[in-house]
Amino acid sequence: xxxxxxxxxxxxxxxxxxxxxxxxxxxxxxxxxxxxxxxxxxxxxxxxxxxxxxxxxxxxxxxxxxxxxxxxxxxxxxxxxxxxxxxxxxxxxxxxxxxxxxxxxxxxxxxxxxxxxxxxxxxxxxxxxxxxxxxxxxxxxxxxxxxxxxxxxxxxxxxxxxxxxxxxxxxxxxxxxxxxxxxxxxxxxxxx
Amino acid sequence: xxxxxxxxxxxxxxxxxxxxxxxxxxxxxxxxxxxxxxxxxxxxxxxxxxxxxxxxxxxxxxxxxxxxxxxxxxxxxxxxxxxxxxxxxxxxxxxxxxxxxxxxxxxxxxxxxxxxxxxxxxxxxxxxxxxxxxxxxxxxxxxxxxxxxxxxxxxxxxxxxxxxxxxxxxxxxxxxxxxxxxxxxxxxxxxx
DNA sequence: GATTAAAACCTAATAGCTTTAGGTTTCTCC
DNA sequence: GGAGAAACCTAAAGCTATTAGGTTTTAATC
Numbered sequence: 257x258x259x260x261x262x263x264x265x266x267x268x269x270x271x272x273x274x275x276x277x278x279x280x281x282x283x284x285x286x287x288x289x290x291x292x293x294x295x296x297x298x299x300x301x302x303x304x305x306x307x308x309x310x311x312x313x314x315x316x317x318x319x320x321x322x323x324x325x326x327x328x329x330x331x332x333x334x335x336x337x338x339x340x341x342x343x344x345x346x347x348x349x350x351x352x353x354x355x356x357x358x359x360x361x362x363x364x365x366x367x368x369x370x371x372x373x374x375x376x377x378x379x380x381x382x383x384x385x386x387x388x389x390x391x392x393x394x395x396x397x398x399x400x401x402x403x404x405x406x407x408x409x410x411x412x413x414x415x416x417x418x419x420x421x422x423x424x425x426x427x428x429x430x431x432x433x434x435x436x437x438x439x440x441x442x443x444x445x446x447x448x
Numbered sequence: 449x450x451x452x453x454x455x456x457x458x459x460x461x462x463x464x465x466x467x468x469x470x471x472x473x474x475x476x477x478x479x480x481x482x483x484x485x486x487x488x489x490x491x492x493x494x495x496x497x498x499x500x501x502x503x504x505x506x507x508x509x510x511x512x513x514x515x516x517x518x519x520x521x522x523x524x525x526x527x528x529x530x531x532x533x534x535x536x537x538x539x540x541x542x543x544x545x546x547x548x549x550x551x552x553x554x555x556x557x558x559x560x561x562x563x564x565x566x567x568x569x570x571x572x573x574x575x576x577x578x579x580x581x582x583x584x585x586x587x588x589x590x591x592x593x594x595x596x597x598x599x600x601x602x603x604x605x606x607x608x609x610x611x612x613x614x615x616x617x618x619x620x621x622x623x624x625x626x627x628x629x630x631x632x633x634x635x636x637x638x639x640x
Numbered sequence: 641g642a643t644t645a646a647a648a649c650c651t652a653a654t655a656g657c658t659t660t661a662g663g664t665t666t667c668t669c670c
Numbered sequence: 671g672g673a674g675a676a677a678c679c680t681a682a683a684g685c686t687a688t689t690a691g692g693t694t695t696t697a698a699t700c
Contacts, residue, residue, distance in 0.1 A: 399600070
């Protein structure tokens with residue numbers, strides 16, 4: 257029985273690719289075993305269980321997304337940075353729908369504390385600081401931003417916009433304008 | 449073999465309750481069969497397959513949510529109506545997490561064309577008309593509203609806000625303020 | 641009440657997935 | 671070469687979804 261020379265990273269990467277090709281739910285231990293030419297049970301040498309594998313794909317996606325955002329927002333501020341950050345999310349979701357779907361599941365504690373998650377939060381805060389929001393309001397703004405972006409992408413991915421007029425791109429621009437407006441007119445300290 | 453006197457509606461309602469109690473993924477044909485004291489295969493007399501059952505739970509949830517929104521926004525306009533509509537969503541998601549989760553799946557064509565879906569859209573448009581948005585902008589605004597609300601609730605449900613400061617309620621208020629601001633300052637025709 | 645047909649139920653089977661326990665093989669180090 | 675660890679396999683158990691065909695119940699008609 258020749259060794260397939262698997263490692264956790266190799267298995268996780270294959271799972272991510274499988275998700276992008278066939279959907280997040282297509283990540284199964286049995287499908288991956290077929291892909292590597294080993295028995296399903298053999299994969300437990302490399303991943304604790306299916307749930308841990310999915311957590312790992314999520315963390316991989318967080319890191320990749322953070323990388324893309326870092327590049328996208330470099331040298332930009334306010335509306336430009338907001339657009340760049342949001343577009344990075346949307347491009348990622350469109351290019352890697354399976355990886356993006358992995359981001360929608362509840363995060364394990366280790367993932368919340370991961371380097372990748374920390375980077376993503378830091379980049380988002382950096383972008384928002386360009387709007388001179390009160391320090392105490394930054395978390396609220398971060399949550400709104402995340403909610404709007406992910407909410408929009410979730411609807412888009414679910415086909416809620418279908419092939420209906422107006423095109424989703426225009427709605428996306430409107431959403432970004434709305435966010436920009438909201439951040440520029442954010443109520444100051446004590447006014448809420 | 450006594451008849452369990454099942455009907456599609458009875459099965460769908462039980463599925464919805466099961467989802468609220470144990471999570472959306474807990475809706476399985478076998479769990480429902482155990483609940484009714486019949487064999488799993490017997491349920492196929494009442495539902496086409498699992499997917500169709502989940503579609504039906506979604507449509508049930510759409511109708512219930514529309515009912516609640518209709519009551520909540522009655523007699524209100526602008527910021528009040530917006531708050532009432534959004535709070536109806538959030539209250540529903542918190543009281544019926546399983547039903548709410550059913551709303552997140554891609555809608556079947558029959559669901560998109562359902563009475564319930566139509567009512568929900570009409571109610572949302574009615575609320576938005578209180579902002580005097582240009583007619584051509586209403587769909588964009590509807591999409592932004594849906595995205596923000598559902599995005600926020602998805603994050604909340606996923607535990608993204610955890611038990612972290614600041615409390616999610618405050619962030620919710622901020623989000624509603626942001627939406628109100630966005631709708632009041634929505635770019636007029638030709639400015640986007 | 642008897643008959644008929646349809647619907648609701650059951651049985652059996654198939655196919656697929658996840659995971660555990662214990663056995664076998666491969667690889668690395670001494 | 672030997673020892674030990676890790677990676678692999680086999681076997682089994684448990685769960686789910688679904689189909690095909692058989693059995694039972696029910697409602698309608700005469």
